[in-house]
Amino acid sequence: MPPQAKFTRTEIIQKALEIVRTEGMDKITARELGNRLNSSARPIFTVFESMEEVKQEVVIQAKECYREYIERGLGEKLAFRGVGTAYITFAIEEPKLFALLFMQPQAECGDVTQILPAIDDSYEKILRSVQEPYGLGRATAEKIYQHLWIYTHGIASMCVANVCSYSMQDLTDRMTEIFKSLLEAAKRGEI
Numbered sequence: 001m002p003p004q005a006k007f008t009r010t011e012i013i014q015k016a017l018e019i020v021r022t023e024g025m026d027k028i029t030a031r032e033l034g035n036r037l038n039s040s041a042r043p044i045f046t047v048f049e050s051m052e053e054v055k056q057e058v059v060i061q062a063k064e065c066y067r068e069y070i071e072r073g074l075g076e077k078l079a080f081r082g083v084g085t086a087y088i089t090f091a092i093e094e095p096k097l098f099a100l101l102f103m104q105p106q107a108e109c110g111d112v113t114q115i116l117p118a119i120d121d122s123y124e125k126i127l128r129s130v131q132e133p134y135g136l137g138r139a140t141a142e143k144i145y146q147h148l149w150i151y152t153h154g155i156a157s158m159c160v161a162n163v164c165s166y167s168m169q170d171l172t173d174r175m176t177e178i179f180k181s182l183l184e185a186a187k188r189g190e191i
Contacts, residue, residue: 006043079129091156
């Protein structure tokens with residue numbers, strides 16, 4: 001009969017997530033996780049096969065946290081703008097999780113047309129938030145989304161790296177200016 005688990009899977013993952021939130025993914029070790037649980041590392045391995053499995057679960061939880069931000073953004077009156085501000089807010093409020101999800105080398109490196117759908121599980125919902133309200137075709141909506149993601153990701157990355165900071169009103173104004181110019185270019189058939 002296997003030993004009874006001292007901690008639940010959820011408890012272990014939550015402690016591991018706390019480590020990532022404060023110190024980053026590279027600080028998750030069996031010893032550190034055991035310390036955070038006020039235990040040895042042994043109870044971790046009654047629930048998980050390896051630390052790699054723990055880290056995979058942490059990534060899943062980080063994605064869920066990000067998804068919650070995006071869902072709130074999608075719930076705003078101007079959903080696409082809400083997504084942009086939610087993305088930046090996530091970066092500001094959860095910089096280590098943002099770095100884990102969006103500032104790591106990807107298995108396959110390509111341009112934004114391949115990377116964006118691969119790294120963002122909310123891609124289709126976000127795409128619809130720009131496509132439907134403005135009556136855009138999919139290809140045009142994707143181009144606008146890609147341009148604005150590059151812009152928004154740049155701001156979010158600068159905030160995470162403490163290169164700059166903006167008020168939310170300034171961010172909203174800037175993103176709106178870029179969006180309007182892209183929308184006008186689309187109407188002229190330039191996108």
